[in-house]
Amino acid sequence: MKVSIFSIVTLLFIFSCNERTVKSDESREFELVKVDSLILDILEPVRVLDYHHEKELYLLVKQVSMDGHYFVVNSSGKILAENKLSEGQDAFGLVLVRAGFVEDEILFISEGEAFVYDLNLKQKRRFPFVQGVRARLVHFSLDNLSTFMSTDGKLSAVANLNDGYLQPYPVDYYDTLNLVHLMDIQTGQVKKGGKLDENSKFRSGQFYPSMDKPVFFSDSKSRYISTILYGDTTLYQLDPNDGFKTVNQIKLGRIKPDQLIDIPMTDASYTTVKEYRTQNHTMGGAFDEIVGYGDEMLVGYRTGADPTLHFENPTIEQGETEAASKKRFFYYIKDGKQLGKPIQWTLPGRLKLNVGPRRYLQTGDQAELHDYEKDYQCNYIFELREKG
Structure with missing residues (x-):
């Protein structure tokens, strides 16, 4: 009997230890580690x-x-x-x-x-x-080119931006918006589809000046096209093989500072866009990039500026301090959900492109990327790894 009780206690202890070491998806922590580089023997930037x-x-x-x-x-x-x-x-x-x-x-x-x-x-x-x-x-382009492989083996390109200013804006603007324009580059034919969910904050009757720009990601290995608007909280994953049906809606928390201005949709116009866009781009957070491979990706988010460092008519130095107060994070998405906590990016430049599974190329001004001047151009490659 003593042996039996001891065995039970031992098993309970082992199980309790295992429970403590297995982290939930939300609490897992990831980091970006420098592992390689792209060296270019080209003199001009x-x-x-x-x-x-x-x-x-x-x-x-x-x-x-x-x-x-x-x-x-x-x-x-x-x-x-x-x-x-x-x-x-x-x-x-x-x-x-x-x-x-x-x-x-x-x-x-x-x-x-x-x-x-x-x-x-x-x-x-x-x-x-x-x-x-x-x-x-x-x-130069602000956006990467995404592609998508259909079930018939045809690779098309996500060609649109959907960021033109409309004059005037229709009240049903977000309801009628086709999120994705897929181009067959052999013929030039374009297929359109994808809608915002009716519960989206962008369909609540409010307009977010200059924050309605979408960013996209998909490649030849992706099952879906992923897209999110600058000012939104939902990453949509759409299936062009099924009439651009929304397969997943992944909620992503917006990190503060995030002082977005919104106005009634009935007041939306190019005039109000011009009036509020600087304020929104300066003080509001934005989901402004996605890089990935297949259905595994990093969604980039930058916060708004620190409100305590905001000046109406800033000097050059004050403007630089305000801009430097914005912080950048990446949300790791896999299997239709967010894994782990947002990963803060504190290094210069941006993660511009995926260059392999969990590998990303850092780009930016060469003087900012390196501690000392090099006689060649060098862009570092970072790998996403789980801590511990």
């Missing part, structure tokens, strides 16, 4: 636009380049192709909305047209593609 996972290629553009000097390089930094795409027979112009690899071709979306190139940066096809573009950038 460049921006990284996209990464081809299967061929391990990068698409780059010179950071200050009115002639649109683009490069395709491999993971060793060797230049495989380059071309200037502002003028000439291969040109698409100056304004770049999105650019990236779609299988073994490269899609450039400009203002009013989409252009398809081969891996040698020679133009193959072009299609009309008219959309409302809020920010017209010269040879």
Whole structure:
């Protein structure tokens, strides 16, 4: 009998220890660890636009380049192709909305047209593609290009931004919004779909000036297209193979400071957007990027500025202090849910692209990324790991 009681007590002790060591999904902690780098023997500063996972290629553009000097390089930094795409027979112009690899071709979306190139940066096809573009950038894009593989094996591109200003805004703006525009880059045909949930705060009759811009993520390994609006709290996962049906709605907490201004939808106009957009972008938090691989991703969020450091007419120094008070976090999403606590990013630059399972490329000004001046360009690669 003594042995039996001792055994039971021992088993209970083991089980209790196991319970203490197994963490819930919400309490798990992850970190980003520097593991590798991309070294480029290119003298002029460049921006990284996209990464081809299967061929391990990068698409780059010179950071200050009115002639649109683009490069395709491999993971060793060797230049495989380059071309200037502002003028000439291969040109698409100056304004770049999105650019990236779609299988073994490269899609450039400009203002009013989409252009398809081969891996040698020679133009193959072009299609009309008219959309409302809020920010017209010269040879640089704010958004990564997402792709999606349909069940018939066809890879399409998420081509739209949905961020143009409407004049006037319809009262049912968010109800009628098609979240995703999928482009077949062989024909230029576009399929549209995806709706905000009727319980979304963006359909509550309120308008959030300049915070209705969506960001997207999907790639050839993704089952769904993931998207969230700057000012929202819901990450939508849509299935284009099932009529853009919403498969998952993942609630993400907004971290303070987050002083968003909203107005009645009936007052929405370009005038009110201009009136409040600076305040919202300065003081409001924003889900402004997603990077990932398959259905595993990091959703980037930046907080608003510290209200105690906000000045109506700031000096240069005060403005820099205010901007520096904004903090960046990443929410780790896997299997249709958030895993762990938000991961704070305290290093310079941004995690621009996924370059492998749980691996992300840091981009930014070279002077900020490194402790000392290098005679080559170097972008570090970070790996997501669970603490402990």
